[in-house]
Amino acid sequence: MQVKKTNFTVNATPRFSVLTEDEIEQIYFSALSVLYETGVRVYDQEGVDVAHAGGAIVEDTTEDSSLVKIPPWMVDKALSTLPRKVVVIGPDRKHRMELFKDQVYFGAGSDTPFTIDPKSGERRRATYEDVKNFARLAQALPNIDFHMSLGIVQDRAVGTYDRWQYLAMLEGTTKPINITAVDLDGLNDQLEMAYIRLGGKEEWRKGPIFSLYIEPVSPLSHSEEVIQKLLFSADNEIPFVYTPCPLAGATSPTTLAGTAVQALTESLFGIVLAQIRKPGAPMIIGGLMSNMDMQTTVYCYGSPEMALLSAAYTEITKWLGVPMYETAGCSDSKMFDAQAAMEATINIATAALVGGNMIHDVGYLEQGLTSSPELMVAANEIIDMVKRILRGIPTTDADLALPVMDSVGPGGHFLEHDHTYKRFKHEIWQPQLIDRQNFESWEMSGSKTFKDRVHERVLEILEAEHEPLMEDKMFAEIKRICELADERHKDEELDLDMFGPG
Amino acid sequence: MNETLEKLSTCILEGDSEAAPGLVQQALDDGVVPKTILDEGMVVGMNEVGDRFRRGDMFVPEVLMSADAMQSGLEILRPELVSSGVKLIGKVVLGTVQGDLHDIGKNLVGMMCEGAGFEVIDLGFNQKPEAFIDAVKEHQPDLVGMSALLTTTMRAMGHTIKSLEEAGLREQVKVMVGGAPVDQAFADRIGADGYGSNAVAGSDLAKRLVGAG
Numbered sequence: 087m088q089v090k091k092t093n094f095t096v097n098a099t100p101r102f103s104v105l106t107e108d109e110i111e112q113i114y115f116s117a118l119s120v121l122y123e124t125g126v127r128v129y130d131q132e133g134v135d136v137a138h139a140g141g142a143i144v145e146d147t148t149e150d151s152s153l154v155k156i157p158p159w160m161v162d163k164a165l166s167t168l169p170r171k172v173v174v175i176g177p178d179r180k181h182r183m184e185l186f187k188d189q190v191y192f193g194a195g196s197d198t199p200f201t202i203d204p205k206s207g208e209r210r211r212a213t214y215e216d217v218k219n220f221a222r223l224a225q226a227l228p229n230i231d232f233h234m235s236l237g238i239v240q241d242r243a244v245g246t247y248d249r250w251q252y253l254a255m256l257e258g259t260t261k262p263i264n265i266t267a268v269d270l271d272g273l274n275d276q277l278e279m280a281y282i283r284l285g286g287k288e289e290w291r292k293g294p295i296f297s298l299y300i301e302p303v304s305p306l307s308h309s310e311e312v313i314q315k316l317l318f319s320a321d322n323e324i325p326f327v328y329t330p331c332p333l334a335g336a337t338s339p340t341t342l343a344g345t346a347v348q349a350l351t352e353s354l355f356g357i358v359l360a361q362i363r364k365p366g367a368p369m370i371i372g373g374l375m376s377n378m379d380m381q382t383t384v385y386c387y388g389s390p391e392m393a394l395l396s397a398a399y400t401e402i403t404k405w406l407g408v409p410m411y412e413t414a415g416c417s418d419s420k421m422f423d424a425q426a427a428m429e430a431t432i433n434i435a436t437a438a439l440v441g442g443n444m445i446h447d448v449g450y451l452e453q454g455l456t457s458s459p460e461l462m463v464a465a466n467e468i469i470d471m472v473k474r475i476l477r478g479i480p481t482t483d484a485d486l487a488l489p490v491m492d493s494v495g496p497g498g499h500f501l502e503h504d505h506t507y508k509r510f511k512h513e514i515w516q517p518q519l520i521d522r523q524n525f526e527s528w529e530m531s532g533s534k535t536f537k538d539r540v541h542e543r544v545l546e547i548l549e550a551e552h553e554p555l556m557e558d559k560m561f562a563e564i565k566r567i568c569e570l571a572d573e574r575h576k577d578e579e580l581d582l583d584m585f586g587p588g
Numbered sequence: 589m590n591e592t593l594e595k596l597s598t599c600i601l602e603g604d605s606e607a608a609p610g611l612v613q614q615a616l617d618d619g620v621v622p623k624t625i626l627d628e629g630m631v632v633g634m635n636e637v638g639d640r641f642r643r644g645d646m647f648v649p650e651v652l653m654s655a656d657a658m659q660s661g662l663e664i665l666r667p668e669l670v671s672s673g674v675k676l677i678g679k680v681v682l683g684t685v686q687g688d689l690h691d692i693g694k695n696l697v698g699m700m701c702e703g704a705g706f707e708v709i710d711l712g713f714n715q716k717p718e719a720f721i722d723a724v725k726e727h728q729p730d731l732v733g734m735s736a737l738l739t740t741t742m743r744a745m746g747h748t749i750k751s752l753e754e755a756g757l758r759e760q761v762k763v764m765v766g767g768a769p770v771d772q773a774f775a776d777r778i779g780a781d782g783y784g785s786n787a788v789a790g791s792d793l794a795k796r797l798v799g800a801g
Binding site: 197268303307380 | 641644647648649687689690692693696714739740742743746747750768769774777778786787
């Protein structure tokens with residue numbers, strides 16, 4: 087082949103960037119200063135000991151905590167053993183996430199106290215059945231790649247709800263799950279449940295079916311529970327998300343760069359501790375950085391700052407070589423309405439364009455307090471639309487279509503052309519829920535709004551026949567772990583029903 | 589209105605903590621009655637802050653600056669009020685309950701209550717029921733406020749109220765609760781006297797519970 091061209095670059099996808107490499111380095115080296123000079127407070131003796139043995143400076147020890155300072159070399163050492171790629175595979179061994187630079191996956195958020203009833207539209211406390219329903223939605227929606235518990239199970243015991251949530255999700259989906267755990271015992275139980283679901287620990291080692299969500303408290307505090315979960319996860323080959331949720335202006339500096347520095351400091355401490363404990367421990371860092379609304383004091387999930395900060399942080403993680411826990415598909419609206427769609431669209435597009443890996447919180451309303459089946463179904467369509475943009479515009483000869491134009495010539499049309507027939511389905515995105523009919527056709531089909539169509543789709547998925555995802559025997563065995571946990575923890579409960587009717 | 593009181597009111601509105609004590613002192617030196625300094629100077633400023641906040645013309649960091657100015661003025665005025673026999677609005681013991689390290693909401697309520705003239709004893713976070721009991725015994729507050737961010741730690745609010753009952757202290761305080769997963773139904777269920785959905789609602793509730801709202 088004769089070459090007639092040089093220096094030709096191709097954008098296989100669009101490009102989107104918030105920070106330059108110099109700016110990323112400025113944030114990173116600032117975080118190293120905070121880690122070394124300000125330090126972080128650790129409320130767990132074992133965590134303090136591990137850090138100390140690894141070279142950390144420990145001072146200002148009180149009854150319940152110590153100030154831990156990490157010299158920069160410890161971070162370099164930790165990053166040298168930190169896996170750049172983390173894989174989580176669903177129990178069907180088909181749905182998988184390969185988390186590394188610029189790989190994009192979307193999934194739900196977790197643990198909202200409230201949910202919107204899929205039928206009545208009423209906002210109420212979430213139950214086991216809701217969590218199962220959301221998992222079934224996740225299973226049915228092609229653009230949902232992983233799942234989390236879109237609701238706190240509140241019709242079971244409070245101290246053991248995490249096991250019930252996991253069970254409800256296992257009933258509804260075979261996609262990878264990002265779990266939460268109320269404590270170490272809860273994590274241990276859920277690991278046992280996963281072993282049963284998979285057929286043993288060796289199967290787990292070939293591809294874990296869940297990752298664990300761990301959230302240190304901003305500013306710069308790592309609780310006993312958080313550290314214990316981190317150490318247990320490192321010991322047991324559980325990939326975990328270590329994600330602070332700083333609130334710019336309240337629990338971190340009001341400037342977005344300052345918030346990024348603090349969040350990175352908090353995550354870097356997790357990286358250092360985990361890599362000392364077990365070099366190679368798989369981690370994902372992130373993930374939710376936003377601003378406090380200075381009128382209402384809420385944590386904004388739909389603000390442009392949330393999307394912008396998460397995007398900037400994604401670029402930092404790409405530079406560091408660690409998978410990123412992004413945030414999108416969420417809103418501060420109280421119901422699925424125009425605001426919800428608008429905010430979710432902005433943050434989904436931003437997170438996807440920048441290349442966030444594990445993009446969570448799809449389906450969150452009301453600052454993460456309420457989950458919405460409608461937002462989740464709508465987000466599936468929004469993600470689909472954004473994925474079309476990610477495919478960009480290739481400019482090969484076949485794409486440029488000069489012979490096609492030549493054959494049609496001035497004044498002709500392309501509708502019958504082979505080139506159109508062969509390529510339109512790939513080239514032109516076809517919506518499922520978005521309506522493009524003219525007015526008369528739209529009126530004839532019932533004058534349905536987008537919200538109406540989304541609502542119908544939710545019910546259609548939930549009312550569809552479905553085969554159980556687990557055999558009865560396996561289900562019973564896994565459920566037994568939940569029941570035994572209830573038995574062990576019953577003394578912690580209040581002697582009243584916290585959330586039930588009356 | 590007395591010119592100094594007007595200046596004091598403006599100084600609270602503008603959140604000038606440095607100027608507030610001097611203006612209070614000046615008003616005292618001018619012979620203005622302590623209660624008048626409070627009601628016609630400081631509270632006028634703070635009420636204007638509240639109005640502007642509700643209208644969306646002032647934001648939380650600005651309100652907190654005003655609350656700070658209120659506090660710094662009260663440090664001078666409080667002893668004078670006490671010795672002239674004026675009953676202060678009240679005393680609040682605040683804490684995030686056992687098992688929970690999240691305290692930004694509780695801190696906000698504390699600052700808003702200070703701005704409303706309450707004396708605030710902040711126990712911090714991860715506080716066992718016994719810590720609340722000890723604080724009630726020691727400080728004899730009018731109110732106990734508890735905060736939690738997690739549903740698991742919400743239980744500790746119920747446990748703490750129960751402990752207050754068992755210690756025979758429940759009748760002498762009003763209990764208010766708050767935090768993202770908490771709602772009125774839950775507050776009723778565990779036997780709290782009130783629920784605040786945010787920091788401003790929390791300090792308004794505190795005022796109502798002591799009969800000043």
